[in-house]
Amino acid sequence: MKICELKAFKGRNIYSHQKVVKMVVDLEELADIPTKDISGFNGALLKLLPGLYQHHCSLGCPGGFITRLMEGTYLAHVIEHCALEIQHVLGYDVSFGRARQIKDSTRYTIVYAYRNEVAGLEAGKCSVQLVEALCRGQAFDIDWHLNRIKEKAMKSELGPSTKAIVETALERGIPVMRIGNGSILQLGYGKYQKRIEATITENTSCISVDIACDKTLTKEILREAGIPVPEGSVCTSLEDALEIAQELGYPVVVKPERGNQGRGVSLNLTTPEEVAQAFNIAKQVDENVIVEKYIKGNDYRVLVVGDRVVAVAQRIPAHVVGDGKHTISQLVDIINKDERRGEDHEKPLTKIKIDEISLAVLKKQGYTPDSIPPAGKRVYLKVNGNLSSGGEAIDCTNKIHPINCEIAVRAAQIIGLDIAGIDIACPDISKPIEEGTGAVIEVNAAPGIRMHLYPSKGKPRNVAQHIVDMLFPPGSRHSIPIISVTGTNGKTTTVRMIAHILRTHGYTVGMTTTGGVFINDRCVMKGDTTGPASAKIVLTDKSVEVAVLETARGGIIRSGLGYDLSDIAVLTNISEDHLGIDEIYTLEDLLHVKSLVLEAVKTNGYVVLNADDPMVAEAAKRVKSNIIYFSRQEDNITVHRHLMEGGIAVFLKGQHITIATGDGFIQCMDVSRIPATYGGKLTYNIENSLAAVSVAYAMKIPIETIQKALGSFYADEFHNPGRFNVFNIKDFRVVVDYAHNISGYTQVIEAIKKMGASRTVGIIGVPGDRQDSSIRRIGFIAGKGFDSVIIKEDVDLRGRRRGEVAKLLEEGILSAGMDPGNVEIILSEVEALKTAMRGAKPGDLIVIFYEKLEPVMATIKEALSNIEGGTNSDRDSAMVELTRLQ
Known part of the structure; x- marks a missing residue:
């Protein structure tokens, strides 16, 4: 048994409109053996993955797969379900899958859904290893494999903050592309796209982020603007730190000048010895160390998005509550078993770690990690409430006083941040802070939003929606029009004609063809560029106002679509080509592949079909959007039926391209005036012209512009190189x-x-x-x-x-x-x-x-x-x- 092919489709594909893994497995000598004939297989499998009992399978009810398993199913089917169940155990909600034999061979194509690409791919590998081991009667350590996959997957997983923004954008119909393997996202396409990394948007000033990272400079700017901030100074030596603390008067705070996530911060220091220890900790983060007056009270995080406060949380430092039985270390281990806690930012809460700061905090309370605190005693392990250091949060959004909201918004705007986390220390956020009773401690760029999405207590706040709404106010555009052209012949010429019409209208057009990727007349990449990677070049270009994409069979099969949904799709024709390749053996198979382009169209969009091609007309059954038929025949029966139902069609009436709508007929132009048709005698360029006019009409391009554009489109090396x-x-x-x-x-x-x-x-x-x-x-x-x-x-x-x-x-x-x-x-x-x-x-x-x-x-x-x-x-x-x- 071996894996011959393993790949992840990142978008819509010929197997599903969701993300799937395709795995080709050669079962070799095990290909024809049903599970009921493999001694001990079923029992061993269900012992390792008991969740399989709930799988529906083709019977459509829980236990369906078990029935198939006991009756005797083939191993490719088992691998499919194992890949899904392994992901389910890891916390990913997936259910789609299928396994199909490749002709009469011992190879099977297994397709199954995934959420995390690494987890999906690794689940496939693990499933093959698991099934083969059980077939050989060998032991299989499923826990070791699950932990290994989990560890790998977490490295590529989006954090809760970024994931919330993605989900919110998708709910609004805004397409999302992940740039690289980090947390940089592109929301939207072309001219209207916005990029965001965690909670730093492309509108966030780099200078503003630098200011926010410099705590001393931030404090000076805020103080000059009348914002209450704690007194303090920056130093580089312990002697200076002790002197500043003495001048300010205890208690004080010691922290690195440039830092984040609460690293190196020590609060409520009351002795020179504590200051000395805290200084050494802060020095490990930054050479410059701040010593400032400690503001008594609670620690509040106020999230500002745009020009308003959208969430407030009180942060509680990491702590344990004694039970009179367990040591502090043991209590931390118990807390860290909470499924909500992860190693870093991948989950709502972060695991508590006992570090140098924790030891100092425990010592101040009279404890060590081995101490057993009495039942009910709260013991703190950190002095700051950052979630990244194991803290928790209580929602206080409805409690903040309007004056404190105004102070927070002003602080963000003074620093220049469109999204900011304002840290305020005060006894009660519901009362206005004044000099001496409260202060703005920090202004944070790229604030985490986990505490607002998943507070330990109180109401969760959908702050991701506020962020997306700021980037794309309701009613604003988030995507350029996308026109996707597929078919056997005529794709390139049709794409070039459409692009020429749109450029004539004044659009900046991004175009992919077999001749390269073009932004208007500028070639940005040469070669056969008709796949998803080429589409991405166009859709990530901020100058592009409309995309015209040639979408070929090979790219669809290999990688799926390079976009989510198009506004207009064109299927020029279906004829014999590429048969016998990539498991495509018939014209029906070829139509199935190309129909993906027709299915992935917005419901209010258009699909342009060649009514003269019976295969293309058959494709109409897969379309869920508006249809425009084109034909060289005025009396085409498909066109007539479509018009009777109130549809739109473009056809030849004599020598004239004519647009028929519910409002009557529009005579567009004589085909003999289109140079690319050679006086109306080059049949296939007449068809391409009809398709182009159909798209232009759907795009609401004026007839005069269409006439001008097609009248200047030649079948030459400048307008249509390599095509007649x-x-x-x-x-x-x-x-x-x-x-x-x-x-x-x-x-x-x-x-x-x-x-x-x-x-x-x-x-x-x-x-x-x-x-x-x-x-x-x-x-x-x-x-x-x-x-x-x-x-x-x-x-x-x-x-x-x-x-x-x-x-x-x-x-x-x-x-x-x-x-x-x-x-x-x-x-x-x-x-x-x-x-x-x-x-x-x-x-x-x-x-x-x-x-x-x-x-x-x-x-x-x-x-x-x-x-x-x-x-x-x-x-x-x-x-x-x-x-x-x-």
């Missing part, structure tokens, strides 16, 4: 196109037949991961469609041997009846093109179906620059001239 680009070279022409499947080849050959060439030459090739039958079929189509053919091969053979694809293409060509003398094999793409151009005759038309565009374009430009006897203007015009089909 036509070049005049001397007395022959070269067409450059990316067709690489049966449908693509058919459409291109149909188009060139309208160009009036005296002889056509095809330079053909097919990616090596296509099925043999598909490769032969493309050869047959080329054999029927061209007068002569040069066969080349891709550099990336995709698992094939050199010459293998060429041989299959040759077989297909010859089966079409082409004279073998008209077939030549030149494996190099560039050499094949050079050979064709050298042998070109007047009136010839050469078509190259390329793998790499740049070398092909460089070869053509070299030929153009070498036109014998041509002037510079001749060569320049030849480079950009596109043959019009008249």
